[in-house]
Amino acid sequence: MSKWAVFLSPYQQAVEELKVKFKSLRDQYRRASKHTPIEFVTGRVKPITSVQEKARRKNIALDKLETEMQDIAGVRIVCQFVTDIDTIVNMLRERDDITVISERDYIKERKASGYRSYHMVIDYPVHTVEGTKHILVEIQVRTMAMNFWATIEHTLNYKYSGEIPQHIKRRLVRAAEAAYNLDEEMSKIQDEVREAQTIITKRQEENRGTYK
Amino acid sequence: MSKWAVFLSPYQQAVEELKVKFKSLRDQYRRASKHTPIEFVTGRVKPITSVQEKARRKNIALDKLETEMQDIAGVRIVCQFVTDIDTIVNMLRERDDITVISERDYIKERKASGYRSYHMVIDYPVHTVEGTKHILVEIQVRTMAMNFWATIEHTLNYKYSGEIPQHIKRRLVRAAEAAYNLDEEMSKIQDEVREAQTIITKRQEENRGTYK
Amino acid sequence: MSKWAVFLSPYQQAVEELKVKFKSLRDQYRRASKHTPIEFVTGRVKPITSVQEKARRKNIALDKLETEMQDIAGVRIVCQFVTDIDTIVNMLRERDDITVISERDYIKERKASGYRSYHMVIDYPVHTVEGTKHILVEIQVRTMAMNFWATIEHTLNYKYSGEIPQHIKRRLVRAAEAAYNLDEEMSKIQDEVREAQTIITKRQEENRGTYK
Amino acid sequence: MSKWAVFLSPYQQAVEELKVKFKSLRDQYRRASKHTPIEFVTGRVKPITSVQEKARRKNIALDKLETEMQDIAGVRIVCQFVTDIDTIVNMLRERDDITVISERDYIKERKASGYRSYHMVIDYPVHTVEGTKHILVEIQVRTMAMNFWATIEHTLNYKYSGEIPQHIKRRLVRAAEAAYNLDEEMSKIQDEVREAQTIITKRQEENRGTYK
Numbered sequence: 001m002s003k004w005a006v007f008l009s010p011y012q013q014a015v016e017e018l019k020v021k022f023k024s025l026r027d028q029y030r031r032a033s034k035h036t037p038i039e040f041v042t043g044r045v046k047p048i049t050s051v052q053e054k055a056r057r058k059n060i061a062l063d064k065l066e067t068e069m070q071d072i073a074g075v076r077i078v079c080q081f082v083t084d085i086d087t088i089v090n091m092l093r094e095r096d097d098i099t100v101i102s103e104r105d106y107i108k109e110r111k112a113s114g115y116r117s118y119h120m121v122i123d124y125p126v127h128t129v130e131g132t133k134h135i136l137v138e139i140q141v142r143t144m145a146m147n148f149w150a151t152i153e154h155t156l157n158y159k160y161s162g163e164i165p166q167h168i169k170r171r172l173v174r175a176a177e178a179a180y181n182l183d184e185e186m187s188k189i190q191d192e193v194r195e196a197q198t199i200i201t202k203r204q205e206e207n208r209g210t211y212k
Numbered sequence: 213m214s215k216w217a218v219f220l221s222p223y224q225q226a227v228e229e230l231k232v233k234f235k236s237l238r239d240q241y242r243r244a245s246k247h248t249p250i251e252f253v254t255g256r257v258k259p260i261t262s263v264q265e266k267a268r269r270k271n272i273a274l275d276k277l278e279t280e281m282q283d284i285a286g287v288r289i290v291c292q293f294v295t296d297i298d299t300i301v302n303m304l305r306e307r308d309d310i311t312v313i314s315e316r317d318y319i320k321e322r323k324a325s326g327y328r329s330y331h332m333v334i335d336y337p338v339h340t341v342e343g344t345k346h347i348l349v350e351i352q353v354r355t356m357a358m359n360f361w362a363t364i365e366h367t368l369n370y371k372y373s374g375e376i377p378q379h380i381k382r383r384l385v386r387a388a389e390a391a392y393n394l395d396e397e398m399s400k401i402q403d404e405v406r407e408a409q410t411i412i413t414k415r416q417e418e419n420r421g422t423y424k
Numbered sequence: 425m426s427k428w429a430v431f432l433s434p435y436q437q438a439v440e441e442l443k444v445k446f447k448s449l450r451d452q453y454r455r456a457s458k459h460t461p462i463e464f465v466t467g468r469v470k471p472i473t474s475v476q477e478k479a480r481r482k483n484i485a486l487d488k489l490e491t492e493m494q495d496i497a498g499v500r501i502v503c504q505f506v507t508d509i510d511t512i513v514n515m516l517r518e519r520d521d522i523t524v525i526s527e528r529d530y531i532k533e534r535k536a537s538g539y540r541s542y543h544m545v546i547d548y549p550v551h552t553v554e555g556t557k558h559i560l561v562e563i564q565v566r567t568m569a570m571n572f573w574a575t576i577e578h579t580l581n582y583k584y585s586g587e588i589p590q591h592i593k594r595r596l597v598r599a600a601e602a603a604y605n606l607d608e609e610m611s612k613i614q615d616e617v618r619e620a621q622t623i624i625t626k627r628q629e630e631n632r633g634t635y636k
Numbered sequence: 637m638s639k640w641a642v643f644l645s646p647y648q649q650a651v652e653e654l655k656v657k658f659k660s661l662r663d664q665y666r667r668a669s670k671h672t673p674i675e676f677v678t679g680r681v682k683p684i685t686s687v688q689e690k691a692r693r694k695n696i697a698l699d700k701l702e703t704e705m706q707d708i709a710g711v712r713i714v715c716q717f718v719t720d721i722d723t724i725v726n727m728l729r730e731r732d733d734i735t736v737i738s739e740r741d742y743i744k745e746r747k748a749s750g751y752r753s754y755h756m757v758i759d760y761p762v763h764t765v766e767g768t769k770h771i772l773v774e775i776q777v778r779t780m781a782m783n784f785w786a787t788i789e790h791t792l793n794y795k796y797s798g799e800i801p802q803h804i805k806r807r808l809v810r811a812a813e814a815a816y817n818l819d820e821e822m823s824k825i826q827d828e829v830r831e832a833q834t835i836i837t838k839r840q841e842e843n844r845g846t847y848k
Contacts, residue, residue, distance in 0.1 A: 009455050013448040020444045021551065028553045031433055040422040076423050095551050127445065127519050129452045145394065148356045152292070156404060168404055170411070175397035177373065182357065182394050184386035191366050192380055201595040211254040211288055221667050225660040232656045233763065236649040240765045243645050307763050339731050341655065341664045466847040500847050504788070569818065572780045576716070578741055580828060592828055599821035606781065606818050609811035616792060635678040635712050 004048045007065075011073040013126045014135040015043040018075045025091075035194040037084035038089075039144060043075040070101075070121045071138040077149050081190045082107070082183050085118050085141050092120060092139065099123040101136065107146075113169070114176025115150060117142040145179040145186075216260045219277075223285040225338045226347040227255040230287045237303075248301075249296035251356060254256040255287040282313075282333045283350040290359050293402045294395050297330050297353050304332060304351065309350070311335040313348065319358075325381070326388025327362060329354040357398075428472045431489075435497040437550045438559040439467040442499045448513070461508035461515075463568060467499040491634060494525075494545045495562040502571050505614050506531070506607050509542050509565045516563065523547040525560065531570075537593070537598025539574060541566040569603040569610075640684045640808050643701075647709040649762045651679040654711045661727075673720035673727075675780060679711040704768040706737075707726050707774040714783050715732045718743070718819050722778050724740040728756060728775065729739040735759040737772065742784075749789060749805070750812025781822075 022041045029036035046054075051065065051072060060068045077088055083109065094099055104119040118141040125132050142150065152170055156164055164172070186193075214421045215311040241248035258266075263277065263284060272280045289300055297319065305312055330353040337344050354362065365384055368376050376384070434443035446465045456522065470478075475489065475496060485494045500514055509531065517524055528543040542565040549556050577596055578587050588596070660675045665672035682690075687701065687708060715726055729736055740755040754777040761768050778786065789808055792800050795829045800808070812826065 001466060005455055009452055013445075016448060017441065020440050024440060024550075025553060028433055028437075031429060032553065034553075044423040047355075057445070058426075074423065080360075094555075096556060097549075097551055125521075126448075127521055129456065129458075131518075132520060144356070144360045148292075148394070150362075152398065152401065156401070159404075169399060171397070171401045171404075175394065175401060178390065178394040178397040182360070182387070182390040184392040185383070186360075189364065189368070189380060189383045189387060192371075192383075193364055207470050211256040211286065221664055225657075225664075228651065228656050228660060232652050233649075236652060237763075239766060240645055240649070243641055244765065246765075283750075306767075308768060309763055331813055337733075338660075339733055341661060341670075342667065344732060468847040491828065502783075534727040538734060544834070568780070568784045569828065572716075572784075572818070572822075576822065576825065583828075592825060595821070595825045595828075599818065599825060602814065602818040602821040606784070608785075609807070609814040610788065611809045613788065613792070613804060616795075616807075635680040635710065 002048075004051075008045055008048065008051075008072070010128050010133045010135055011045045011137075013128070014073045014124050014137050015045055015075060016141075017126065018124065018137065019043045021097075031171070036089040037079050037081075039078050039080050041075065041077055043073075046072045046074070066136070070136045073135055073137040074140065075137055076140045076142070076147070078142055078144055080144065080186070080193075081192065082143055082187055084134045086145070088141050089118055089120065092122070097124070098137075109198050113153060114173045114179075115153060116118060116176070116180070119149065143183050143186075145182045149176055149179040214260075216263075218258065220257055220263075220284070222340050222345045222347055223257045223349075225340070226285045226336050226349050227257055227287060229338065230336065230349060230351075231255050233309075234287070247417050249293075249299040251290050251292050253287065254288055255285075258284045258286070272377050278348070282348045285347055285349040286352065287349055288352045288354070288359070290354055290356055292356065292398065294355055294399055295402070298353070300353050301330055301332065304334070309336070309418075310349075322388075325365060328358045328388070328392070329362060342398045355395050355398075357394045361388055363392040366414060379423060428475075432469055432472065432475075432496070434550050434552050434557045434559055435469045435561075438497045438548050438551070438561055439469055440501060442548065442552065442561065442563075444469045445521075446499070446501060461503050461505075461511040463502050465499065465501055465502050467599060469498075470496045470498070490560070494560045495628040497559055497561040498564065499561055500564045500566070500571070502566055502568055504568065504610070506567055506611055507614070509567070512565050513542055513544065516546070521548070522561075534600075537577060538597045538603075540570045540600070540604070541574065565606050567610075569606045573600050638661055638684075640687075642767070643682065644681055644687075644708070646762045646764050646769045647681045647773075649764070650709045650760050650773050651681055651711060653762065654760065654773065654775075655679050655684050657733075658711070658713060673715050673723040675714050675716050677713055679709075682708045682710070682760065687788055702772070704774045709773040710776065711773055712776045712778070712783070714778055714780055716822070718779055718823055721774065721779070725754055725756065728758070733760070734773075734811065746812075750809045750815075751786060751789060752782045752816070756831065779819050779822075781818045785812055785815040 009058065019041050021039060023107065026036050026038040026041070029038070046069075054060070054069065055062060055065065058069075065072065079085060089103075092098065099122060101121045102125055103121075107116045107118055110116050120139045120141070122137050122139060124135050124137050126135055127133075149172075152175070156168060156172065160168075227391075231253050234250060238248050238250040238253070241250070258281075263281065266272070266281065267274060267277065277284065291297060292298065301315070306311065311334060312337055313333045315333075319328045319330055322328050332351045332353070334349050334351060336347050336349050338347055339345075364387065368380060368384065372380075443465050446462060448463070450460050450462040453462070470493075475493065478484070478493065479486060479489065482493075489496065503509060503512065510566050513527070516522065524547060525545045525547055527545075531540045531542055534540050544563045544565070546561050546563060548559050549558075550559055573596075576599065580592060580596065584592075655677050658674060659796070662672050662677070664675040666675070676730075685703065690696070690705065691698060691701065694705075701708065715721060725739070728734065735758060736789075737757045737759055739757075743752045743754055745775065746752050756775045758773050758775060760771050760773050762771055785808075788811070792804060792808065796804075
């Protein structure tokens with residue numbers, strides 16, 4: 001077992017625990033027959049080679065990774081409506097098992113590429129074999145449309161090592177607009193949907209008939 | 213344990229087995245460093261009360277459910293691009309562990325509501341405690357944008373018991389158009405993305421860094 | 425959704441979180457190439473009818489369940505060797521995300537039935553939609569042999585509503601002795617095994633070849 | 637992605653599918669309120685280095701692995717009682733989605749080391765991206781006591797590269813006898829337990845209160 005695997009182990013633990021915690025919240029909303037702001041939750045630990053490559057690129061000393069590289073552990077919360085994002089962000093700020101370190105709102109201030117998402121960096125304590133350890137975790141909150149687009153953009157960014165050709169960038173911006181329009185249209189029927197979901201969740205909970 | 217639970221048990225088994233089989237295909241595409249037409253797979257068994265209600269509504273005798281109600285077991289395959297749908301449909305037609313009974317193309321012939329998806333009904337044999345049993349399963353194939361829209365429409369349809377008011381219907385149609393536009397824009401960068409995904413999947417596979 | 429389901433929801437959350445936390449510890453031991461005192465972890469929430477029946481039998485008012493019924497949430501940690509139990513108990517006492525409320529050592533003081541296990545009741549805070557909530561969880565620590573026997577005894581106890589006939593009780597005591605002997609024999613080769621496991625785990629970790 | 641990973645991919649798929657299928661059977665027994673012969677199911681794919689090492693040792697050409705190495709894919713079915721093993725073996729012989737290639741009864745003919753288990757090699761077809769592929773899978777059927785012992789013996793065998801010292805071998809044989817005695821004692825209360833389990837499973841199924 002390499003030193004890297006031992007180093008990354010508590011990050012993996014943090015991601016697993018947070019995924020369970022956020023999924024529990026989603027289930028509680030459903031049981032309480034409320035609209036759930038959490039549609040699904042995913043997570044990942046940055047691969048060793050990516051950690052090394054980013055450390056080189058950002059000039060981060062390897063013994064400073066724990067404090068200076070903030071996205072080694074990543075958790076993504078995906079929701080239906082843009083307004084769900086605020087609900088989630090407020091909820092995260094109020095929990096006492098995590099401490100919010102910083103926030104970036106790429107929805108109000110969209111990136112030039114078209115990227116939209118709300119980012120938070122939190123401090124999360126995990127209990128390891130050697131005792132308590134504080135881990136930085138990046139939490140990304142986005143709608144399903146933002147997520148669809150971001151997945152595609154990530155793929156292309158990776159392919160071109162960050163240097164996407166102009167004609168593809170333009171296409172991406174157009175796709176980002178289409179994703180934005182989908183979010184806008186969804187917002188308009190959101191109040192109808194929220195009210196409906198409360199009723200449905202109530203019936204479904206008795207029935208357990210949702211796709212999963 | 214009610215008779216209903218015993219009746220639904222092989223349907224649950226069919227859904228579980230098919231989910232594992234389709235997820236294996238996705239992983240194989242990734243390992244072979246190819247673009248995977250399968251983004252994610254979900255499934256559900258229709259709740260008892262819904263089966264009963266639909267049997268009443270469609271006038272299906274309870275002893276004919278196995279042959280006449282075709283969506284008691286449902287599996288949904290969600291993909292990135294519209295053209296992935298053809299790939300999946302062809303792949304399903306060629307497997308010899310399932311038999312395709314019927315197909316409906318709601319993408320070429322979109323419903324008035326705006327609904328788009330490709331539907332197949334298959335016959336799938338499961339091995340139960342009492343021997344082999346043939347189960348009908350409805351498979352829905354759609355893009356992420358179609359899926360987002362359909363989730364919302366399902367919620368509203370349920371709320372209004374199929375009688376969605378005109379002004380909400382109109383909003384839904386506009387949202388369906390926004391979803392369609394997103395699919396169109398994505399199609400235009402699809403070749404770029406496919407090629408990129410092959411490269412990425414290759415690197416990621418070594419690294420296991422995808423959100424999941 | 426019944427009031428009971430809402431009442432039990434944070435108990436389910438506590439069980440899920442603790443299972444993830446204890447499984448993480450097991451994985452960390454393996455990654456650090458040490459003998460892991462945790463072989464597997466299971467959990468359950470007491471079914472509603474059992475909670476009601478026990479409340480009646482023990483004369484517990486329903487509004488005092490949270491403090492007076494201590495096994496609504498249960499987590500079981502199963503290990504290979506009797507000495508692993510001490511390791512686990514000490515580890516639980518030192519964590520600061522849980523508070524140990526009480527302990528019962530049914531290994532030193534085996535029950536007349538033959539039952540052996542180490543029991544702890546802990547206070548565990550969960551973060552729900554309505555804020556932080558303190559939950560009592562019973563943790564049972566046992567070897568695989570103790571667990572095998574206890575499963576069988578539980579089944580019989582349930583059948584005879586706690587009044588197992590004398591001739592079966594005698595058989596159970598003999599089976600408990602056989603389980604005890606297996607633990608004794610295993611203890612004798614334990615140092616050999618521990619040392620070996622360190623080596624194996626190291627190799628397997630690179631290989632991921634364990635049955636699971 | 638190495639050639640080895642591509643080679644092992646359908647073996648992984650076979651293991652996943654068979655685990656789901658055997659777990660479904662267990663759930664069906666429970667729902668039908670019968671004693672289930674299947675307590676739990678695990679599986680693994682042999683790690684690449686072990687495949688290579690065994691090929692060298694057994695003198696198997698790498699292009700003959702598919703037919704001559706029969707335990708690349710392994711599935712283990714663990715049960716409560718020795719007589720459950722027969723039930724499982726008969727059930728496997730009758731399924732038409734698998735073909736039994738060979739059987740070895742190490743329970744009637746226990747190994748000198750003390751090892752007991754029932755082994756079957758089956759042919760199982762998986763549907764891959766390139767079409768149907770026939771995979772050999774070794775299925776091991778054992779009681780919980782046999783499984784506990786075998787785990788320990790495997791650890792030691794590995795440590796000493798198959799050359800366990802005489803004094804440890806003697807201890808292992810004594811532990812195997814203790815495991816055998818536990819199985820014997822359990823057999824004696826088995827009819828009581830089976831009958832009881834039918835009742836319990838019935839009640840638990842309504843309640844979902846089992847540890848898992």
